[in-house]
Structure formats: C-alpha cells, structure tokens
Amino acid sequence: MRIVWTALLLPMLLVGQAASQTNQFVGSEVCKTCHPNVWLNFYKNAHYKTIASGKQIPAQTGCEGCHGPGGNHVAAKGGKATIKSFSALTPTEALDTCIGCHSRDISKSNIRRSAHTEADVVCTNCHSIHQPATPKFLLTKNQTELCYSCHASVRAAFEMPSKHRVNEGVVKCSDCHNPHGSSAVPNRMASSSAMLQPAFDTEEPCLKCHQDKRGPFVFEHASVRVEGCEACHVPHGTMNAKLLRRPVVFTMCLECHNGAGTFGRENAGVFRLDTGHNLLDPKYQHCTVCHVRIHGSNADPTFLR
C-alpha cells in the first residue's frame, strides 16, 4: 500500500519541489489524491462549475480558486501553513477571498459595511463549502436554524403565539433581511439598520407581502410612513394578536394620540380623542372597529372608510 501511495504522490512531489520557490498551481486533480472525501461529492457543489467550464484561469478554478496555489502544499506534504486554510484566516481575509468572485451579485454589494462584517461574522460562519446542509446556498444548517444559532431572542419571538410563520417553513428570515448587508431603508434613521432588505429597493420590507398597505393613499397615517410599521407592530412575534405592540388597541393609540406638543406634522402634537370617545363605553375600546382604514384611506382623513 505504501508503494502505491508513493507512486501516486512522487510525481506531484517532484512538481512541488520545482515549484516551491514560486508556489505554482497544480490543479484540482492533484488535490483529490489526499482529499478524496472532499472530492467525492464535489461535483454536486456549486463551485464545481468552475472546473466543468474548462475556461477559467487556474486562480479561479476548483480547489485553488479558493485555497490558492497548491504547489508548496504538495511539496510540504500538506499542512495548513502552506495553503490558504480558511480556519486560519482572519475574518477579513476570508471575506476578501469569497467576495473576489461573489461581489457581482447586487445582494452582496453592501457586505463590507454590514453589521455581520462589523461583528466579524463572515462567509465561513454561515456557509460550508464542503459539508453544506443545504444544496442551495451551501449553508451550514437550514436557514432558520442557522440564524437562530446566534439570534436566540429572535427564536423566542418566533415561538410566541402570534408570529410570522418562520418555524412552519413558509416565511424565511431572508424574506425581510439581507444577511450580506443592505441598502438603507428610507424610514430608518441612524439607528441600527437590522440589515433590512427594502421592498421595491426603497420601502419597508413588510410591503413585499402586504401590498394593500402600500398606497399611495390620499390620507396617509403619517406615522406609518415616517416611523414605519414597527410604530405599532412587532414583526417577529408577540404575545398579542395581529403582531401588535400592546394586547389591546386603544392603549397603543393613546400613547401617540395624547395631544402632547411638538410632535406630529404640525409640531402641535398628535391630536387626542375628542369628547365623543368615552373609553368606558366598549364601543370605543376597539379603535379600529370604526377607524377601519387605519393604514391609510382614500376617502376619509380619519380613516373611517
């Protein structure tokens, strides 16, 4: 057996010795000699297409496309010091390697300023090239579990009674968020962006699915446009119906509609309830029963129709 291995490796070692000064490319066929487990299913990997095309330059082909030229690695009979090993790279170096090819996608163009990159969460934290759990996107776990593994409080939100159906598999984190960093959402000021992926490139992500709330309405509920849906709703999940921030509506409405000065469009406060609204009357405890068009109306400035 030893003779067989020696016979297989000898030509490569000779090549490697000759190349040790310049660290030349040796080709993926050489790599599979010592890494057969990696090679076995590599034809199923999205990166295999760089080999199959036969037209890519060595620096963008197969194993060496990511791991760099393997001449020195072969000559040294392996070792992490002689090859670009991702486990030994700094987060920035790992990002630089991947983004060399993957920056062409619009969805990844903001990766260098994303909150993930800022926190040293880079490509290899979420993607596994050789042992992916998902054939698409080569994720280390299915997407939901992957995000939950760091965002435990978000997982707790999605296990509340009222929630978007993420655990049920019909909604995914990436429907609203871009983990590679996103452009600014217009109603977000300088505070954390949460890497929201704007709807139609310009608006709140919620409007991707809830287009009926999009308008434009002749009478906009200004806080919806200015502060966004989160003024009233908690998007991940809550204990309250309709993903509301409060268990009943009137307390939430009153927190803004209290007449306190300097707020609102006219800097004169958000108007408070008029005398007709006796809160002890059950009819007035469900504000949206009358104000049915609370997200915006084309017929009534107080959203009654």
Added chain:
Amino acid sequence: MRTLSALLLLLLPGLLGAQETVAPTTGVSTLSPRGENTGDYNVVQSWEFGYRFASVGGDGGKYRADINYGNGIRLLSSDLTVNSRDGHGHWFDEIVLTTQGLGNDPYESATLRIQKNRWYRYDLLWRTNDYFNPGLTVADGEHLQDTTFRWQDHDVTLFPQSWIRANAGYSRNTQVGPALTTEQEFDSQSDVFPVFRNMREEYDEYRTGVDIVRRSFRFSILHRWEYFKDVTSDTLTTSEPGGSDDPSKVNSFNRTQPYRGRTPGWLATIYDEHKWIAMNGRITYAGGRGNFIQNESALGLSRFGTGQDVQVVVSGNGDRPVIAGDLNLTLTPARRLSFTNNTSVSDTRISGDNQFEQLNNATLSAQALNFQFLGLLLITNSTDIHYRFSKKFDAFAGYRYSDRQVRSIEAALGPGPVFNTTASQSNQLRAGVAGFSWIPLPDLRVHVEGEVGRNDHPFAPISVGDYHVIRSRIQYRKKAYTFGGGYSENYNNNSIVITAYSSRSRNYDANASWNAKSWLLLDASYSKLHLDTIGGIAFFAGAPAALFNQQSVFISNIHAANLGLRFPITSRADFYAGYNITKDTGDGRASAAQNAATPVQTLFSGVQTFPLTYQTPLVRISLKITGKLRYDVGYQYYGYHEDFGLLGTNQSYRAHTGYTSLLWYF
C-alpha cells in the same frame, strides 16, 4: 474541560432546544446523502406521505390564528436533487426540488432550481399560507379574516458565468377569501355594523436586467413593472340593528372600491474594488401611482330614528414617486485598518386628490375636494473605523448622522370654509457606535457593541428620542457542540415637558447544542425578554372633561425555553422529543384589576399586562422498515392559557395534533 462541564450543568436543567413542528420528519439517521447514479446523473430523493390530525378544545378561532393545522392526507415533504456527474449535462446540470405541506396543510411551499452550467439558471419559490384571525381582542371579533396568501417568484439568469449576464423575473402575490369588516354609517357617533367582505388582492411584478463584469468593476441595471389590483367588495345581505341603546339600523349596504396601482421602477448599481479601496453605489427610482373609485350605498335609520338613504362616491388618484441613492466607500490604508463611509439620500413624495360626494336622502348634498401632501426627505451619513489589533482582537467605532424632513399640506375645499395647513418638521439624529470582537481562547468568541444616540425632534411620542443600545454575545463553538449567551438592552426616553414616554427592553439568552452525529442532537435555549413602557396619555372616560396627565404603564416579562433531543433507540428506530414553553409573567400580579378604585383604573389595569402561558411539547418516532423506507409517527400538544383574558374575553385553547407517515428515500 471543567469550565465546559460547569456550563453544561448550568444549561441542562432547562433542557431547552430548537422547537419544530411535529411534521414533516427531520433528521433521521439513515438518510443517504450519496443517492444513486442513473446514467450521467446522480439522484438523491426523499418523499414523505402521511396523514395529519388535529383535535382542538377551547377557543378554536384562536387556535386557527396561531397554529391552524387540520386533518388530512399530505405530501408532508419531499426533496429531490439531480446532479450531472461531469458538469456537462445535456439539458441541465442540476435540479433541486423541495416541497413541504402539499395537499392542504395551511403552510405549503415548493422551491425548484434548474441550471445548466454557463447557460442558464431558473429558480422558483412558491408558497401559500392559510390565514385565519378572528380579531377578537382587537376588533371584538368583527374583523375576522379567513384568507389565503399565495406567493410565487420566478427568476431566470442567462449566461450566469459570463462577463455579461441577463436576468428576468416574474412574481405574483394574491390574497383571497372571505372576511368581515365593520362600517359606521349615517353618523360618526352611531353604532358600527359588521359587513361581509369578499377579499381579492393581486400583485404582479415583471423585472428584467443585465449584470456586467469587467475586471474588478461590476455594473447592474434592473427595470421593473409592478401592478397591484384590489377588487374587494363589501356587502350586507340582511338587516342589521345597532346596539341596545342605539336605534340606528342598516337595512341594506353595498360597497365596491376597486383600486389599481402601478409602479415602474429602475435600479442601477456599481461596484468596484481594488487593493486599498472598495466602492459601491446605488440609485433607484420608483414612480408609484394608484387610481381608485369607491361606490357605497346604505339604507337604514339614524341613531335618532330618522330614515337614511346615503350614497357616497369617491374617485381620484394618488402618486408616490420615490428616489433613493447610496454611496459606500471602504478604504484600507493598512492591512489592519479600514474606514467605511456610507451616504444615503431618499426622497419620497406622496400626493393625490380625490373627489368625495355624499348624497343623503336626496335632500342634503355635500361635496368636498380633499387633498393632502406628505413628503419625506432623509439624508444619512455614517463613518466607521475598524482596527484589527491582532488576529484575536479587533475593535470598531463610528458616527452616524441623519437629517429627516417631513413636509405636509392638508387642505379641504367644500361647501364650508376652505382650510389649508402647511407644515414642515425636521429632525436630526446623531449617534455614536463602538464595539469589539475578541477571541480569548480558541473557538471562544466575544462580541460587544453599543450605540448611543439623540434625536432632536422626534416625530411621534413613541419615536426614538434619547436612546442607547447594547448588544453582547459570547459563543464557544466546536465541531460537535456550541454554547452561547447574549445580553442586549434598548432604552429609549422621549419624555417632554407635557408628557412622558420611556421604553426599556432587556433580553438575556443562553443556548447550547450538541450535534455529535447528524442523527444525534441536543439543542437547548432560554431567553428572558423584559419590556417596560411608560406613556403619557389623555382621554375621556365617563366625565365630560378630559383626563390629562395620565400614564399608561405596560410591563411584560417573557420567559421562553426550548428543548430538542434526538437519538436512536435501536439501530432501526430514532426518537425525537421537543419542548417549548413561552410564559409571560406580566408584572407579577395575581388578578387583572389591581388596586382598581375607579372604573377607569379597572379598565386600564386589566390591559396593561397580559400574562399567559403557551407550550408545545412534541414526540416523534421514526422506524426503519427497509433501507429505503421508514415509518414515522408523532404527536404535538399546543396549550395556550391566558391568566386574565382581555376586555372580558378569554381565548385559551388546547390542541392535540399529530401525524403518521411513510418516508421513501434514497
């Protein structure tokens, strides 16, 4: 190792893990990842057919709003991958198909990818969600919805590996189904009437674009056309009386309100990267426009008992052009040092007009032309500096500035006096951020970051004012196990002279997972989410004078815990057990109305905390029958219990659900 053991002991008492729905079956031990070779292709697949059952007691409407699983035969899940073995398939090199819940589960999805290297890639995402919500606590049950959301996205990329590639796509979203809404007729003081609603909303989007790559420079342009149609109609087929103290009555009601919206848009992006500088920019424009008409007629009695015959006709249009742009620069003057700067500008203008005409009893006629304008201009700039002190420690700091201008014109023209109110409000938000990442031990990562900011002129009482945010996370990750913990807090104070508003949230979490083999898993987590909010409010309640300087205090303390445990019982049987509990202990009180001396106190006291318990334990057993066939059975319990209820309602329920299935795979 001793530290690890201590951590494990600390976390195990909860035995908390990733909760999942009982079906489809996941993570069984003998699913082969290698598949079978057929000609030049390799095929891996699994198909799980089964029967799902559910038995519900208590509030079935709330169960359907939260869970909604029912009885029936399902294709619970399927996975199919076909790969060419040499990357030179005739028509395709890869097919990936996954489905879930097909056959009438409330949550169904399918994804499909077909691609041939160098030539094309096609992606499909299809989903449907049966939505049911009685809206009992927020609309007294009069806004019930029983609709179906359906999404589909198709995307084609031609020449995906070329220097120029073309993209095209189509998306369609629909929401259809019956619903209830309410209508207040004749008088803004009269009772409201439940109205049947036939919901039908459709959204279509077409898009096409080109990506060009030359050396390090990338340019993309995308054009899209979006169309939205809402043809929901409202009807009342039987006479509907008002409340006992309100003689108002609606004998007939009919409303149609077709809406058509369209939004053509453009998006262009550039990206360029060199050794010490990377930049990308984006400019996008969307010209939203909506046309609407509303025709409404109602016959009945007013709250004074007089006959009413009202016809309302509204027509008009709205416009919302939005233009936004970003420019990002990343400079790397030294290997350890980088600067990132982002500037964004967004301008949204919402305007429109409508013609409103109301004819009452053929005697009174009112006509008004209303018009509003709302404009939002937001400019933001952020600069971050990032320095890597060593491979194990790096830190960043940054400054954020935002300037937002809100402009509005409110006007009305009618038989009465004309008014026209123009207002403009601007606010600046300045914030500083800082943080660090540290690797004190191999595989142990610590990250801490914070943000402190001040908004000089918040738009609404609940808006961000003076705030600070802290986020921290520690994680120890080995190949087979992970331990993690985190703390975050978000404090916001927006109090002014007249009233107070403050919101404080604190989250704590810990998680652990052990995944020695693909079929052996222990996953646990615990989170505590605290929120307390004080809001200054003013309202009327019984007395003719307003009650000023009141406070609304909301307190929530949510404990969420999970357990997932999967292991083989024998060589032929896998066992999975999961437990999830979410419990809001509220503010700790034992009864709804605490220290309630007046009706107003009773009302507010009962809704400012909402203690409840929601738990979902499950067990699942998967038996291997042959090398390609398994039998699965599982049970999941859903228990939802409100301690007090809200406004006289209590929606507690419990449900027994489960499934049995055959899983065929290779």
